[in-house]
Amino acid sequence: MSELLLTNGRIIDPANNVDAVGDVLVRDGKIVAIGDVKAAKPNPEQTIDVQGLIVAPGLIDMHVHLREPGDEEEETIASGAAAALAGGFTSIACMPNTDPAIDNEATVDFVYRQAARAKQANVFPVGAITKGRKGEELAEIGQMVRGGAVAFSDDGDGVQNPAVMLRALKYAAMFDKPLLQHCQDNALAGKGCMNAGYLATVLGLPGISPLAEELMLYRDIQLAKQAKARYHAQHVSTAGSATLVAQAKNAGLSITAEVTPHHLLLTDDNCKDYDPNYKMNPPLRTADDIAALRRAVADGVIDCLVTDHAPHLRSEKELEFLYAPCGIIGLDCAVGLYVKALIEPKVIEWPRLIAMMTVNPARILGLKKGTLTPGADADITLIDPSCRWTVDVEQFRSKSRNCPYHGWELTGRAVATIVAGDVRFELGD
Amino acid sequence: MPYNATPSAANRADRFIWRRKHLLGLRDLSREELLHVLDTAEGFKEISTRSIKKAPPLRGKVVVNLFFEDSTRTRNSFTLAANRLSADVLEFTATGSSISKGETLRDTARNLEAMGIDIVVIRHSAAGAPHLLSRCIDAAIVNAGDGQHEHPTQGLLDIFTIRELRGDLKGLKVAIVGDIAHSRVARSNIWGLHKLGAEVILVGPPTLMPASVEKLPVTVCHDFDAVIPEVDVMNMLRVQFERIGSTVFPSGREYSRLFGLTMDRLKRARKDVLVMHPGPVNRGMEIESEVADGPNSTILRQVSNGLAIRMAVLFLVNQAAALKEGTDKTP
Numbered sequence: 117m118s119e120l121l122l123t124n125g126r127i128i129d130p131a132n133n134v135d136a137v138g139d140v141l142v143r144d145g146k147i148v149a150i151g152d153v154k155a156a157k158p159n160p161e162q163t164i165d166v167q168g169l170i171v172a173p174g175l176i177d178m179h180v181h182l183r184e185p186g187d188e189e190e191e192t193i194a195s196g197a198a199a200a201l202a203g204g205f206t207s208i209a210c211m212p213n214t215d216p217a218i219d220n221e222a223t224v225d226f227v228y229r230q231a232a233r234a235k236q237a238n239v240f241p242v243g244a245i246t247k248g249r250k251g252e253e254l255a256e257i258g259q260m261v262r263g264g265a266v267a268f269s270d271d272g273d274g275v276q277n278p279a280v281m282l283r284a285l286k287y288a289a290m291f292d293k294p295l296l297q298h299c300q301d302n303a304l305a306g307k308g309c310m311n312a313g314y315l316a317t318v319l320g321l322p323g324i325s326p327l328a329e330e331l332m333l334y335r336d337i338q339l340a341k342q343a344k345a346r347y348h349a350q351h352v353s354t355a356g357s358a359t360l361v362a363q364a365k366n367a368g369l370s371i372t373a374e375v376t377p378h379h380l381l382l383t384d385d386n387c388k389d390y391d392p393n394y395k396m397n398p399p400l401r402t403a404d405d406i407a408a409l410r411r412a413v414a415d416g417v418i419d420c421l422v423t424d425h426a427p428h429l430r431s432e433k434e435l436e437f438l439y440a441p442c443g444i445i446g447l448d449c450a451v452g453l454y455v456k457a458l459i460e461p462k463v464i465e466w467p468r469l470i471a472m473m474t475v476n477p478a479r480i481l482g483l484k485k486g487t488l489t490p491g492a493d494a495d496i497t498l499i500d501p502s503c504r505w506t507v508d509v510e511q512f513r514s515k516s517r518n519c520p521y522h523g524w525e526l527t528g529r530a531v532a533t534i535v536a537g538d539v540r541f542e543l544g545d
Numbered sequence: 546m547p548y549n550a551t552p553s554a555a556n557r558a559d560r561f562i563w564r565r566k567h568l569l570g571l572r573d574l575s576r577e578e579l580l581h582v583l584d585t586a587e588g589f590k591e592i593s594t595r596s597i598k599k600a601p602p603l604r605g606k607v608v609v610n611l612f613f614e615d616s617t618r619t620r621n622s623f624t625l626a627a628n629r630l631s632a633d634v635l636e637f638t639a640t641g642s643s644i645s646k647g648e649t650l651r652d653t654a655r656n657l658e659a660m661g662i663d664i665v666v667i668r669h670s671a672a673g674a675p676h677l678l679s680r681c682i683d684a685a686i687v688n689a690g691d692g693q694h695e696h697p698t699q700g701l702l703d704i705f706t707i708r709e710l711r712g713d714l715k716g717l718k719v720a721i722v723g724d725i726a727h728s729r730v731a732r733s734n735i736w737g738l739h740k741l742g743a744e745v746i747l748v749g750p751p752t753l754m755p756a757s758v759e760k761l762p763v764t765v766c767h768d769f770d771a772v773i774p775e776v777d778v779m780n781m782l783r784v785q786f787e788r789i790g791s792t793v794f795p796s797g798r799e800y801s802r803l804f805g806l807t808m809d810r811l812k813r814a815r816k817d818v819l820v821m822h823p824g825p826v827n828r829g830m831e832i833e834s835e836v837a838d839g840p841n842s843t844i845l846r847q848v849s850n851g852l853a854i855r856m857a858v859l860f861l862v863n864q865a866a867a868l869k870e871g872t873d874k875t876p
Contacts, residue, residue, distance in 0.1 A: 312757075314760040316755075319673065320695065321692070390677060434651050435650070436669070436674050
């Protein structure tokens with residue numbers, strides 16, 4: 117019997133509406149008691165004084181790319197899960213745009229086995245909606261559910277054909293699994309590589325109009341309504357998308373949404389020097405979009421915070437902006453970025469931030485995680501909310517370095533990450 | 546300053562110190578810098594009239610023509626310009642993007658740099674490729690056209706030609722007609738003309754206008770016939786079939802009906818209107834042959850002036866590079 121006692125921390129467990137100073141007792145990988153733990157007769161092998169720290173349920177990032185199988189030079193399941201721990205995440209959901217795609221039970225199982233071998237953060241595979249992510253035929257969703265896929269997405273691409281999407285929604289609803297959509301109408305987006313606007317015109321780069329995202333989101337909301345299915349909009353980037361999600365929620369539909377740090381912090385202005393570290397899909401938008409997305413976070417329209425951690429080789433990100441791949445990594449520094457985007461400007465406070473990174477994604481994915489309820493897995497993140505630090509990509513545990521935040525001064529970071537009672541990451545290790 | 550022909554230009558050029566090691570776009574240049582290139586080019590134009598068309602300022606320097614896109618006139622113009630300044634010229638041709646070759650642009654450039662080069666003239670299908678180069682190698686970079694971004698020497702030679710024939714840009718009305726959205730020539734012209742006080746009118750269908758065009762320092766008109774009588778210059782862009790990809794206008798026939806410069810339209814223009822074209826001309830599409838070859842056409846003059854402009858640009862970036870080296874070595 118192994119026991120761990122965390123004393124005098126600020127316990128924030130949004131699932132139980134807890135925000136109070138107290139202790140947390142962990143026994144055999146499960147939460148035993150929180151607050152006053154005397155009744156549980158603690159006999160800890162290890163006691164950590166966590167005064168001044170936030171004791172949160174283990175953070176969950178439901179949108180990361182681990183590149184394995186296929187592009188292990190960029191990231192592996194082990195390195196990505198290690199980066200997750202360093203960022204305070206005890207669980208991550210990985211997208212199926214690997215090579216080959218995670219579109220069958222065997223590959224789903226492969227992800228679980230690699231994650232188990234790595235023994236870092238928990239990794240939950242998201243299966244592809246269509247075979248090979250081609251948007252044509254349904255993948256074996258039922259088989260993948262049996263293998264443990266937690267949701268389905270063709271992320272990297274949206275499902276373009278509305279008939280296919282409607283079928284997928286109906287089919288996944290049978291298993292009560294959500295579809296996560298990368299909303300982008302490819303015909304409208306064309307060869308765009310940044311936000312369509314004045315700067316794209318000045319730089320001579322083809323643009324992606326906000327409409328490319330909003331049209332598909334609008335379409336999908338109608339389809340999800342018809343299919344009575346659960347639908348989750350990935351990385352929403354525009355003010356219009358926030359409005360659409362709000363309307364769908366008001367209409368009582370099972371629509372949820374996520375937002376990334378970069379869509380809350382960076383604008384298309386950052387593309388002015390053609391630095392591919394600012395090339396994302398969806399692209400960085402405008403200050404007005406940032407304001408609207410932050411408001412949507414404050415209003416509860418957006419449910420979770422995700423990094424869209426997207427590792428790429430340095431040599432690829434050193435290509436011409438037009439030809440460089442989209443995406444940046446973010447697991448290692450996420451917490452500080454959210455503080456900068458949401459807490460410092462007083463958009464929300466810590467309990468909401470934690471909820472958006474724990475219980476909310478857990479509910480969407482149907483994970484029995486994201487809470488400190490006694491009996492739950494002892495996945496815990498210790499956060500120092502006042503720790504000031506400078507982002508240094510060379511210290512990242514990810515294998516990749518494509519991150520525009522290098523050199524940023526941030527406040528707040530995870531100082532220890534505990535998975536099933538096992539302290540797997542400690543800052544300064 | 547032996548390279549300046551007119552006394553006033555020479556005076557201005559003497560007072561100004563050019564510090565720009567790279568010419569990436571006209572949007573970056575100040576009015577003074579623009580005038581300085583034009584003034585310097587005036588001096589170089591004279592060299593082309595000599596029996597021995599050569600001057601020594603780039604002797605011992607290596608200029609690389611790094612062309613990733615097909616080009617005849619721009620490349621020849623740069624080659625000749627570098628030759629006239631006594632530079633050694635290395636011609637590098639790679640069709641398609643750097644990716645299709647399997648070597649990245651950065652690797653290509655660093656390999657060339659290892660051979661000892663001073664100036665890279667780059668033509669590339671991706672906007673920003675010259676910026677990328679300027680970050681990864683030490684040589685001076687001259688943008689010879691990058692994607693849909695800019696073609697600064699084309700903009701300069703267009704402006705040089707207008708100034709040569711009209712004296713001053715200020716207050717002139719210049720129509721740029723055609724595919725603005727995909728045109729680097731249009732962008733360079735817009736910035737240069739605007740900074741020198743000309744009024745720019747963009748003419749073309751909405752499908753060939755870029756996003757947020759209203760934020761550019763221009764006015765937009767979709768009716769060519771409405772602007773013809775009032776403009777001093779008509780710059781007829783090449784309709785870039787190769788760049789557009791999808792169909793943005795119904796047919797060539799319809800395009801030339803709406804936006805082509807015909808003799809009929811020319812008759813309604815000012816008598817002294819300048820008809821410009823960056824070449825190569827699609828005869829019968831954006832411009833009728835009779836107009837292209839007629840007395841208002843500046844097409845060949847533009848080509849001649851291009852040489853002077855490119856000599857000036859190579860001369861200036863080399864000068865700035867030398868200046869920079871000097872400062873870098875100062876403790």
